[in-house]
Each structure stands twice: as structure tokens, then as C-alpha cells.
Amino acid sequence: MDVEMHTSDTLFCFAHRGYPKRATENTLQSITHALEFDVDGVEIDVWNVGGELIVKHDRRLGRLLAGQELLTELAPAALREMLLPGGERVPTLREVLELVGNNAQLNIEMKGPNCAALAARELESYIRDNGATYEQYLLSSFDHRQIYECLKLIPRVRRGVLIDGVPLDLAACGEPLEAYSIHHSLDFVCPEIIADGHKRGFKSYVFTVNHPHDLALVAAMNADGVFTDEPQLIMDYNAEKTGEMLAQQIEPMGKCN
Secondary structure, eight states: OOGGGSOTTSOEEEEETSOTTTSOTTSHHHHHHHHTTTOSEEEEEEEEETTEEEEOSOSBSSSSSSSOOBGGGSOHHHHHHSBOTTSOBOOBHHHHHHHHTTSSEEEEEEOSSSOHHHHHHHHHHHHHHHTOOGGGEEEEESOHHHHHHHHHHOTTSEEEEEESSOOTTGGGGGTTTTOSEEEEETTTOOHHHHHHHHHTTOEEEEEOOOSHHHHHHHHHTTOSEEEESOHHHHHHHHHHHHHHHHHHHHHHHHHHO
């Protein structure tokens, strides 16, 4: 599904790390649960672990996997042998690409260093071999240098600029990166930065929106979409807005009769 298919009243729904309320985050099971809700997009995190892109959020073991090591200190095979809560294993980017297929957009957030070249290579290979489209993917990061590297390596894949604050020049940081979207923290997002982004041609997505009140707030700011741990919340909101829009269209027709 493409962003432009949404009305101004609905919000693009990125399932944040899949559906972590139903299965362990960033696992194939969590992503499968999100896809069951017909979400618009799925967001995952990747690290370069020994030359392979591994889907994991934390830089260090200890929260979901036993141990204290940094991910980058481990061999990919050793990391993949560890069991997450629920009995799943840490997936690779390639496994996620194959699972998502053409069912949703995929936002790949590059968490650690030296991910850009691997991500570009993996996407080029998958797109070539499976008939996927470049527009289905979004490469994002707080490390804007890696986004710039993606611009040079794989310019046809969209780029998302992550920010956790309100820069003095608002959304201007997206221009040299030729960004598709600016990804705003819920803690700092404001109408001014969204409006500035729109003026510069960027979509505005907000992370991480899990409460109906916050959902109403970002919708009122004219955000284009959200990242959420509760996809059902966003899909229900969109269904309600679509129903209201249809009712408004039907009502004048009824009056004519």
C-alpha cells in the first residue's frame, strides 16, 4: 500500500517492530501478527553483526537475550542460536524481506554503524530476484551519514530521517539527504516542524504512538502517519475516519432524492 492512497483524515500505520504486544518484537512471529491486520507498513531495526544484517533493536544483550555482550562483539551464528522469549530466534533482514513480500511497505531502521552498504546490497539483490519495487522500502536512521550513504548507493529506495528533538532549522536536514520522510519523536513533535516538512515536500511520521489521545494530537498536527506498538488502534481509527467520510458523501445524495 502506498502513502498517497490515504485520505487527509487517515494515518499511515507502521507496525513498530511488528506487533510486540502479541509476540516478541522484531521477530517473524511479531511481523506475521502485524501483517494479519493489513497494516500499511512494518518497521524493523537492523545491526551489522559480523557482516550480516541482523534484526534487533538493542545494542547490547540483557533485555530479551541473556548476556551482556554488545551485538557487534558476537558472531552472527552464535547470536542466531540464542532463543528469544516465546522461543523464536533473531531473524536476518533477508528473512524479513521474504516474509513481508509485497504485503506492506518495510521501513528498515539502521541502528548500528556500517549498515548502509549491506542494506543497499541486500535490497538490490532481493528486488532483482523477486520482482519487488524500490518504492516499497524506506531506509531510515538517526545517523544521517548513513542515510546520505544510502542516497549514493541506492538512490531509488526512499530515505527517512529520524530526529529526536526540534532542530533550529526545523525539517531542513532532510533536504541534502533528498529525504522522503521525516520521522519525529512523539516527545518533541510540533505543528511547526510538520508544516515545515510538508512545505519542503516531506512526509511526516511520528514514533511511537500507542494511546488514543496521542493519536488525536498527532492527527490534529496533520501528521501523515505513525509508528505504533498497537496496530489495531490505528487501523480502527482509520476505519472510523473512512466511515465518516463515506457518510458525508452519501448524505448529500440522500438529500437530492
